Amino acid sequence: MSAAQATTPLLAVRGVRAAYGKIEALKGVDVEINAGEIVALIGANGAGKSTLMMTIFGRPRARAGTIEYDGHDITGVPTHEIARLRIAQSPEGRRIFPRMSVAENLQMGADATECTEAEREAGLDRVFALFPRLKERVAQRGGTLSGGEQQMLAIGRALMSRPRLLMLDEPSLGLAPLIARQIFDAIRTLNRQDGLTVLIVEQNANHALKLAHRGYVMVNGLITLAGTGAELLQRPEIRAAYLEGGRRG
């Protein structure tokens, strides 16, 4: 399932460094995502996974290196314009709008890109087909949803901008295993049916690597390992660090 190396990747991160004040969170990161792939980014707390995702979105800005999307350099493009290039992200902790209704939350996703009424309808149908629960609760306030439903809403909201690249930050955070599996299934469906390219940042390495075509392991702001999902799952150091980590204390 490894994509051909000759084609240009949809997203190419090359030697990117980023910092919060004096603390360097990314120390020269190289990541490539090909169109139609699911790529998982795994690593411990504070490894810089979320920072990488946010740096791709222009906040914090990369201090060195380049980020190329679809052949264009987007390293210096303002955050709100990056969203118009049809890159969508579902931020860590879901961050839905609690006092706004489910319908309004979804509409907020569509507002970012100028879309026609028909496209909006098609987007809604797609989200409701993927997460029927949201359709039942469309008039409810976002804050009244359960955690899993809120995660569905966050992904649905990101999908409303009709992205080519969807970036998900810890979609299984704080969810019951069954609900987490539903979310992962939905991501797989999106990838298989629509060919959506997905970058998924996860702590749940087992799930994420089984889902992903390829994976990257991040430690202290650097990519230490890369390979297909199945390969990474077999690596003893991965098993020790992320899959059986709890047992070693």
Add this chain to the structure above:
Amino acid sequence: MSATSARPSHAAQPSGGAFILKKALISALVALVLFSLMIGVRTEAGPQGGLIYWTRFGDLAALVATVFGGSIIVELLRQWWGPIDKDSLVPKPVQSAMSFAGRWLAPALLVFAFLVPVIFYDQRYILDLSILVLTYVMLGWGLNVVVGLAGLLDLGYVAFYAVGAYSYALLATNFGLSFWVCLPLAGILAAFWGVLLGFPVLRLRGDYLAIVTLAFGEIIRLVIINWQSLTGGPNGVSGIPRPTMFGIPLDNSDSGLAARLGIEFSPTHRLVFLFYLILAMALLTNWVTIRLRRLPIGRAWEALREDEVACRALGINTTTTKLTAFATGAMFGGFAGAFFATRQGFISPESFTFQESALVLAIVVLGGMGSQLGVALAALTMIGGFELFRGLDQYRMLVFGIAMVLLMIWRPRGLIGHRAPTVFLERNQAISSDLVKEGHG
């Protein structure tokens, strides 16, 4: 409001006489400890400079008894109203009555507002008061854009009111421009100052933003006081021209409206005109706000209030979103200021103190942040209530303080805390959001 009284009492809440007595006793004990030094012992510097003191145990006992009794009453009231922190289900008949009232309250108020000059034509006092109330309704609706929708706490809103008032006053007295020319200019100038305030505070939120806006309000006032050559300093600007009805003055001259219509002149004509003018301006504010809420920019304001990080993730330009909120709110403040100047005929920095900002903010918060009807009701209650209790004189503030505390206990989201959604899908309405509690699973 009446819906809460019909709630079924909650079984989980501890009730019973012993519980109430215990709670009241604890409150009384706390009061005794607190007041024993504050009230029980009175100290003063004696004639020789030494400290003399005497005890006031009678007052102390009375206060503690009041606290004891008050605690029992509050507890009984609380059990009668039902638990306040839970959204319990409202019975069907009450619910339909509420929705009926909710649907007809706003139109009824609007019709009444149009009829006020007809009903109270002879009562100058009531007309004056209605104009004042409507001015605050407009200010409340203007600030509602910034505070209620965009969630940017602005403690210096009076600055834009002042900018609008001085814009009209100075343009009219120095250049002889008419009210109708100055009105948009006042709005534009206020919006300009709104953007100017917006830039430095873009990164701030919450408390920090409040402090900077508070300072901004004071800066504008101090500039007005000290820039004597332009603004007349503390003496203010007088002789501000009255508004004309599209060029026709409302006075007893030969070219005045009364003479042209061939009716007898009465000063009430101008009052009625001013009333309809501010009513039209307030309704314009309301209409623009309602329209904006349904556009992407209005939704972006509300989303910004909810979660700024999520807004950025969705590609919303938070800079322009905040600046447009500041500019829009400020513009309406500027309009209201120009109206204030033309109504008074005289303005001075004393009219633009922090107290005004606080009053308008209180109207917005009491009304229910973001609710247009709530803000109008709150302005009516606050300004009208101030006048009603004028007889109580020095107790007026006390009464209002208590009323506000009670309101915030029973309706923490303001008079109308319900937020009407702006996006509807035709194929829905499974469960109303009012009937569901917030979850954090």
